[in-house]
Amino acid sequence: xxxxxxxVENGCYFFTVVTEKRxxxxxxxxxxxLLRESFKNVMLKRPFTIDAMVVLPDHLHCIxxxxxxxxxxxTRWRLIKTYFSKRYQHxxxxxxxxxxxxxxxxxxxxxxxxxxxxxxxxxxxxxxYIHYNPVKHGYVESAANWDASSFHRYVKQGLVxxxxxxxxxxxxxxxxxx
Numbered sequence: 001x002x003x004x005x006x007x008v009e010n011g012c013y014f015f016t017v018v019t020e021k022r023x024x025x026x027x028x029x030x031x032x033x034l035l036r037e038s039f040k041n042v043m044l045k046r047p048f049t050i051d052a053m054v055v056l057p058d059h060l061h062c063i064x065x066x067x068x069x070x071x072x073x074x075t076r077w078r079l080i081k082t083y084f085s086k087r088y089q090h091x092x093x094x095x096x097x098x099x100x101x102x103x104x105x106x107x108x109x110x111x112x113x114x115x116x117x118x119x120x121x122x123x124x125x126x127x128x129y130i131h132y133n134p135v136k137h138g139y140v141e142s143a144a145n146w147d148a149s150s151f152h153r154y155v156k157q158g159l160v161x162x163x164x165x166x167x168x169x170x171x172x173x174x175x176x177x178x
Contacts, residue, residue, distance in 0.1 A: 010068040012051065014126040014175075016061050016113040017077065020106040024057035031088065032148055035060075038084040046076050052127045055148040056137060061130045063117070073114065081108050115175075127154075129175045132165050142166050 019025050026032055032055060039050070048070075053062035066073060085107045117123045131154070134146035143151045144162045154160045 010066055011071065011073075012063060012065045012117040012123060013073055014061070014063050014115040014117055014130075015073075015077070016059060017081075018059040018109045018112075020109055022058040023105075025088070025107065026055050026060070026148070027057040034087055035084055038080045038087075041083050042076055042079045046072070046079070048073075048076060050150070051123075052130045052150045052154075054130045054133050054146065054150070056134060056139065061133060063123070063126055063130065077112055125172050126175060128165075128169065129171055131160075132169050132171060135165060135169075136171065 026035065035055060047067055049065040051063040051065055054060065064073065064076075088107060115126070117126060131143045131149060131151040134140050134149065135143055140146045142163070143149065143165050144155070151160070151164075155162050155164075
């Protein structure tokens with residue numbers, strides 16, 4: 001099957017990346033630290049801006065803006081996943097060194113979902129989707145209660161109130177299915 005991707009210089013993209021078999025790898029704080037390190041490492045070599053992000057136990061959503069004259073988000077994802085996987089598997093092997101079965105398991109689903117954001121309204125809808133995702137999945141009652149989210153940055157910048165979404169939120173059901 002041939003996948004069609006839209007490549008726009010200086011584009012703004014929404015992504016969903018999922019762990020293999022939806023394993024809750026990111027429920028572990030050390031894994032979140034390693035994921036953050038993976039992003040920072042890749043961003044040093046191939047800069048981009050993270051406009052919004054949330055990490056849940058078995059998947060993450062984020063919005064990136066690429067630099068001008070750059071369309072290569074696929075390589076960035078490959079590098080992030082590789083950096084994370086090598087260090088995560090090493091950590092797992094070291095902590096399980098007395099076990100006989102040291103077979104490596106896949107960490108990530110092979111592909112990722114991407115959507116090129118079309119306009120300001122599309123951007124806002126996807127940011128809201130990202131920030132409300134922990135509530136949608138029943139992990140917390142409020143976006144403010146989920147630590148692994150850019151929501152807190154938005155509150156500090158005065159872009160949203162801390163109580164945003166507490167009384168519920170009607171999300172666009174088409175997000176992630178476009």
